[in-house]
Amino acid sequence: MATTLDCLTDPALEPLTHGFFTRKGGASSGIFHGLNCGLGSSDQSEAVMMNRERVATHLSVPVAALVGVHQVHSADVVTVSAPFDKAPRADAMVTDRPGLALSVLTADCQPVLLADPDAGVIGAAHAGWRGALSGVLENTVREMERLGARANRIAAVIGPTISQRAYEVGPEFMESFLVEDASYDRFFAQGQGDRLQFDLPSFGLFRLRKAGVGQAHWTGHCTYSDPERFFSFRRSVHRHEADYGRLIAAIRL
Structure with missing residues (x-):
């Protein structure tokens, strides 16, 4: 079953x-066709659970050990010592x-997987623009260090996310960044009229390196x-679809 999955890995x-x-x-099936792992979607729960079981099998863990949080676009990170009885509201785990x-x-949004194999410490973060701007990536690195990781040994990989050419925003969006740091204008390119194109993965990489x-x-x-490989919230809006699937990224020790 797991051999049918299309899973991107990184050296x-x-x-x-x-x-x-x-x-x-x-x-x-339908608009969720494929490996929708979002329990918060309107997809059939039986299909979502089957998808999550396939992912767990691929990772060689029981499905109960496939841990996730209730994502809220925050900068909050939780340290996990056992599977949750109820997922806490946060956007990253270590x-x-x-x-x-x-x-x-x-x-x-950006799925970010992090690891310091020498220390035996891992992290996973959901980093949309709000979370990235408010510090979820730095907080994840900091919490990994509390467990014994060293920042300069941590490898961090941003997975499939929306690219700059597809991420059109308005001037008020850019202003949210410029009030934090005027130099953040470098992550925006001019689009049509007053529209701008935001480079989310470059911003994520900047914050990780910082x-x-x-x-x-x-x-x-x-x-x-x-669309053949990835779900996209923005594409679903442009297509006037009622909902959208969620991709999953995961890492284990």
């Missing part, structure tokens, strides 16, 4: 088991416990531009 995170899963190989798979759900990680890069996959 920077080796030898740890990890993956940025695409929508291929799932049990969902752990040093073998056998747990930390997972995040995305549909244009946090001192040893290596950081983006896989280069755009969620919006590849």
Whole structure:
């Protein structure tokens, strides 16, 4: 079953088991066709659970050990020592416990997997523009350090996310960044009229490198531009679809 999944891995995170899963190989149908892992979507819960079980099997963990948080576009990070009875409201997790798979759900936002294999510490973050601007990536690195990781040994990889050419925003969006730091104008390109194009993965990489990680890069996959492989919230809006699937990314010790 797991062999049918299309899972992107990155050498920077080796030898740890990890993956940025695409929508291929799932049990969902209709607008959710494929591997929709979002329990918060309006997809059939049985299909979502089957998809999550396939991901867990691929990662060689029980589905109960596929841990996630209730994502709220915050900068909050939780340290995980055991599977949750109820998922806390946060947007990133760290752990040093073998056998747990930390997972995040995305549909244009950045899924970020982090690891310091020498220390036996991993992290996973959901970083949309709000979370990235408010410090979720730096906070994740900081919490990994509390568990014994060293920032300069941490590898951080941004998975499939919306690219600059597909991320059109208005001037008020850019203003939210410029009030924090005027130099953030470099992450925006001029679009049509007063529209701008925001470079979310470049901003994520900047914040990761500012946090001192040893290596950081983006896989280069755009969620919006590849409907066969990826779900995209923005594409679903443009197509006037009622809902959208969620991609899953996960890493385990």
